[in-house]
Amino acid sequence: MTTRIPPLPALRAFESVARHGSLRLAAEELHVTHGAVSHQIKFLQQALGVELVVRRGRGVVLTPAGQRLAPALGDALSRLAQVIEAAQPDAQDKPLRISVLPSFAAKWLLPRLSAFMAEHPDIALTLDANMSVVNLHNTGIDLAFRYGPGQWPGVQAERLMGEEMLAVCSPSYRKGKLPTRPRDLLRHPLLRDESTRAWHDWFRAAGVSGAVPKPSMAYSDAGLLLQAVLAGQGVALVRSVLAHDDIAAGRLVVLPGPRLPAAYAYYVVTDLRDTLPPKGQVFVDWVRAQVRAMALPG
Structure with a gap:
C-alpha cells in the first residue's frame, strides 16, 4: 500500500519551524503569516496522528x-529542490549567486574578478551585496562570504583568512610629513571603523x-x-x-606601530542542507588560491 504523503506546504512549514525553533522566524522565511505556519503545523500533526512540536516560552x-x-x-526537501533545479532546461546556465559584504566586494573581491572571468568564461556570477547574516536555505543564494x-x-x-589591524595614512597626508613614532599619532585625527578595536588598544x-x-x-562601514x-582626512x-x-x-602607507590580530575572520558560508554546486566549488577553490597568493607589504 502506498503511503499518503502530506501536502508540501505543511512539510515545508514544519521543516522551517524545526530548523529555527520559532513560528515567527519560519513565517518570515516562508513569506507567510504566523497564523498560516501554525495552521500548517496543526494540519500536519492531524494528518500524521502525532504531536511534532510543543510551545515553550516564545x-x-x-x-x-x-x-x-x-x-x-x-534532507528530502533539499534533494527534491536539487532534482527540480537540475531538471530545468537552463540549469547549467543559471548564474552562481554569491552574497558578499559590500566592503569586501569593493576592496578585495571585485578587483580580482576579471581574472576569474578570464579563467572560467562559462561560469556566470551574480553578486548580492548584503551586510545581513544571510539565510541560505531556499533563498537562491549558493554561498556567502x-x-x-x-x-x-x-x-x-x-x-578563509584572518587579518590584522594596521595604522595607515595616505603618503600625501600633511604633505608627506608623516608620523614616525606611535606616540606622534596622538597629535593627528584618528579615524576608525566602529566594528574594530579602539585606538586605545593600539596605543597600549x-x-x-x-x-x-x-x-x-568613526565609520560604520x-x-x-x-x-x-x-582622501587624506x-x-x-x-x-x-x-x-x-x-x-x-x-x-596607503603603514605607519610604525603594532599589528593587532583582528577579533574576527573571513569565512566562506554554505548551507548545511544544500550541496554546493560544482561551479560554486570552482569559485571557492579560486578564492582560496587568491588568498594564498596574498603577501601584505610592510
Missing part, C-alpha cells in the same frame, strides 16, 4: 517524533602609556573608512585584508 521545541522527522525531512566569529545557525562556515600595544586618543570620526583615509586603524591592494599600490 518558541517551540520538537517532540521525540518531531526530532526523528525533522532531519530526514530536511561573511566577516565575524564563524558561528551562525543553519550554515557551515569555513575560515605600542607601549604608549597613558595615551588618551582624541574623539575622531570599513570601505568608507578606507575612502576617508585615502587623517590616520586610520584599518583591516589589512581590505587595505591590502591600496598598500601594495602605494596609495
Whole structure:
C-alpha cells in the first residue's frame, strides 16, 4: 500500500519551524503569516496522528517524533529542490549567486574578478551585496562570504583568512610629513571603523602609556573608512585584508606601530542542507588560491 504523503506546504512549514525553533522566524522565511505556519503545523500533526512540536516560552521545541522527522525531512526537501533545479532546461546556465559584504566586494573581491572571468568564461556570477547574516536555505543564494566569529545557525562556515589591524595614512597626508613614532599619532585625527578595536588598544600595544586618543570620526562601514583615509582626512586603524591592494599600490602607507590580530575572520558560508554546486566549488577553490597568493607589504 502506498503511503499518503502530506501536502508540501505543511512539510515545508514544519521543516522551517524545526530548523529555527520559532513560528515567527519560519513565517518570515516562508513569506507567510504566523497564523498560516501554525495552521500548517496543526494540519500536519492531524494528518500524521502525532504531536511534532510543543510551545515553550516564545518558541517551540520538537517532540521525540518531531526530532526523528525533522532531519530526514530536511534532507528530502533539499534533494527534491536539487532534482527540480537540475531538471530545468537552463540549469547549467543559471548564474552562481554569491552574497558578499559590500566592503569586501569593493576592496578585495571585485578587483580580482576579471581574472576569474578570464579563467572560467562559462561560469556566470551574480553578486548580492548584503551586510545581513544571510539565510541560505531556499533563498537562491549558493554561498556567502561573511566577516565575524564563524558561528551562525543553519550554515557551515569555513575560515578563509584572518587579518590584522594596521595604522595607515595616505603618503600625501600633511604633505608627506608623516608620523614616525606611535606616540606622534596622538597629535593627528584618528579615524576608525566602529566594528574594530579602539585606538586605545593600539596605543597600549605600542607601549604608549597613558595615551588618551582624541574623539575622531568613526565609520560604520570599513570601505568608507578606507575612502576617508585615502582622501587624506587623517590616520586610520584599518583591516589589512581590505587595505591590502591600496598598500601594495602605494596609495596607503603603514605607519610604525603594532599589528593587532583582528577579533574576527573571513569565512566562506554554505548551507548545511544544500550541496554546493560544482561551479560554486570552482569559485571557492579560486578564492582560496587568491588568498594564498596574498603577501601584505610592510
